[in-house]
Amino acid sequence: MLAIGEFSRLTHLSIRTLRRYHEGGLLEPELVDASSGYRYYSPDQIPAAQVIHRLRELDVPLVDVRRILGAADPEQRAALVAEHLVRLEAELARTRVAVSSLRRLLAPEPAPLQVELRAEPEVTVAAVEDEVGADDVGTWFAGAMAELDAALGPPTDAGPPGGLYDNSLFEHGHGRLLLYRPSPEPPQRGRVRPVRLPAVELAVTTHHGEHDGADVTYGQLGSWVVANALTVAGPVRERYLVGPRDTDDSAAWRTEIGWPVFRVASGTPR
Amino acid sequence: MLAIGEFSRLTHLSIRTLRRYHEGGLLEPELVDASSGYRYYSPDQIPAAQVIHRLRELDVPLVDVRRILGAADPEQRAALVAEHLVRLEAELARTRVAVSSLRRLLAPEPAPLQVELRAEPEVTVAAVEDEVGADDVGTWFAGAMAELDAALGPPTDAGPPGGLYDNSLFEHGHGRLLLYRPSPEPPQRGRVRPVRLPAVELAVTTHHGEHDGADVTYGQLGSWVVANALTVAGPVRERYLVGPRDTDDSAAWRTEIGWPVFRVASGTPR
DNA sequence: TCTGGACTCTCCCCCGGGGGGAGACACCAG
DNA sequence: CTGGTGTCTCCCCCCGGGGGAGAGTCCAGA
Structure with missing residues (x-):
């Protein structure tokens, strides 16, 4: 004792x-x-x-x-520990991305941004939608994408998948997320269901590389929008042109980021 | 705005x-x-x-x-960031050690421990001594060792360096640390000064590998001491038989851990 | 010009995983 | 028996966040 x-x-x-x-x-x-x-x-x-x-x-x-x-038996215990080691691994990856992104931020000259104004028509897609916490976005995204792929089969030429991100996700740490794949006749299966995405005007730019670094691009796009005197409203849209489903080379990934705007009143922009 | x-x-x-x-x-x-x-x-x-x-x-x-x-200029800023990246690196190393040590802990059979009782005579050494917080032990250790080496020159055959660890370091997160190198005529230079280490009885075992994993060996040694009905008193002693100064291969490192005991009253043990 | 809804303010409490210190009690050797 | 040391509980503090109440502000539409 x-x-x-x-x-x-x-x-x-x-x-x-x-x-x-x-x-x-x-x-x-x-x-x-x-x-x-x-x-x-x-x-x-x-x-x-x-x-x-x-x-x-x-x-x-x-x-x-x-x-x-x-945990009752040692195997179960080992499994739980292994689970945490996986999480640790993810943490590590996140750290790596943060470091490289930090370097980019501290680099003297940021690459100028190509921004395009685009009128996005209304479209019906196959979508999964949920209320999600900011920490769970990654997990949710993987699950939703898997479910979409299961419902729709392999990629078609209907277009790349995309997502809608409620602003409150960034402002309060949780909000509605919608992940979709374009589909001529969207099925209803599991969480997947047809959803009509409303028409919007978007200020669009393309983010290159890991998605974790996208917030920098968000900031650049956002200040472009502010500077170019357009008003903001509604959820942000992303479109996954090239992603981990397409190639393991994260440098080749392309994410289109669309920031909803109201077209300036006086005539056609550009 | x-x-x-x-x-x-x-x-x-x-x-x-x-x-x-x-x-x-x-x-x-x-x-x-x-x-x-x-x-x-x-x-x-x-x-x-x-x-x-x-x-x-x-x-x-x-x-x-x-x-x-x-930070005023970008260079200074970069330096501060780099400093943190170094810390991150250290953190990473710590994590690696913790993982492997965890594996060892969860392994079914722990290797049995060789414990030896040893009467350590009084000895005068060249030592650096300080009150240190548990988080700063690593840094302090490196500095103290460098100072000892500066004062005494390259390793001699007088014996490996060692340390004394106040128990309150473990109980309260801070305590006195003493790092020494044996020396026939200890100099007085900077923080280095001659110190007379009192004679003690020690239960001694050898820890193999990274020092960060030593606490497991501490626990094994401690329970050996408890089981063998000897009473505990005074600071723990370590002796660095093989360490990072000798080889980069951490698997080859050897740290002798000495737990102070009172020899059981009835006759000579062993 | 008013009104209602959305936005923002401050303030206080909560979380996790630690630490400091006060004041009271317990243990144990001389 | 006594004193020193060990241990108890209790309350407050740290960090970097979040929740929610209640009041005040901004602004577009009527």
Whole structure:
């Protein structure tokens, strides 16, 4: 039986942290003296404490740590851990993109932007639509795209897929997302259903590369729109001209970004 | 002039976050209406907002973001960013170690531990000693080792370097650290000074590999000590038999860990 | 010019995962 | 028995975000 201080020395977890783990049901002392409240640990609990330590070093949330420790058989546990390692991998990719994008931002001269005004006609498409949190966009997107592909089969010449992004997604961290593929006769299957996209005027530009870096292009497009005195309204549209479905070379990816505008009153623009 | 909502849509930073950045002096709106308190941004501020966004994605603390943005010339700014990228790299290395160590922890059978009881005589060494926070141990260690080497010259046959770690380092996150190199006539130079290390009884084992994984070995050693009914007292000792100064192959590194014990009363152990 | 809806303001509370410190009690060796 | 050290609980603070209330502002349409 070890008092909390000894156990702390053995595991290199601070006393405070051990207490917190107790409260959180993560690591229950083998014995808690009913009268004094003193926590007593067994040496057998050292490995568990160290697993927790490692998982926390990997930023695994305490709730997930609890699930991992509570997993019945070792295989299940390994699966849960593997899941987190996958997440870690994704995090890493995100970091890489952020770094390169940061370099681009800090580079002295930003490449000038090609912006085009385009009248987008009303069109009926096969679409999946949901209310999604900003953190879940990636996951949702992958699932929705898979479902669209399952419903429509391999890519046709009807055109590339696209998406509509509710503004509140950016302003409040969650909002409606709609992912579509053009289709002459959209089926109804699972979450996929026919949706009529309204006609809009768009200020359109093309983003090159990883989608995670698109916000920079958004900013450039946005300031173009502001500078060119057009008013903004409605969800942003994207169209995936070339994406991970087409090639693994992310430098070749092309995303069209369409910012809804009202055409300036006086005559035809351009 | 853009209201906060528009600016939020342009930068993909939430309204709340923009307000927070204003409060924190990170991103001052170009104009704040004195009577209404409304914040108005200029499109020219979009790039700055996006730099902040990227830095935050890289978990750069807001204070540091402020410093980076406040940096006078671009070179200084680039240097500050580079500094953070280095930190990111270190983080990455830490993650790698944690992952492999986690695998080892979850592996079914832990390798049995060779533990030896050893009477360490009093010895005078050249040492650097400081009160250090747990997060700064790595940095401190590198600096102290460099200073020792500067004072004593290249490695001699007087023996490998070692360290003493105050227990409160583990219990409370900060404590006294002492790094030494054996030396027949310890010099006094900079932070380096002669120190008399008291004699101790140690339970000793050897940790193989990255030092970041040593806590697992600590736990094993500790539970050996507990099981073998010896009492614990005083700072832990380490001795760096093979380390990064000797070879780049971290698998070959050897750290001796000595846990202070009182020899059991009844006769000589072993 | 008024009105209603959308926008924005400030303020307070919450989250997670830690830390600091006060004041009271428990343990244990001399 | 006594004093020092260990441990308890409790409250506050940190960071960088989010939720929501309640009040004030802006602006387009009638």
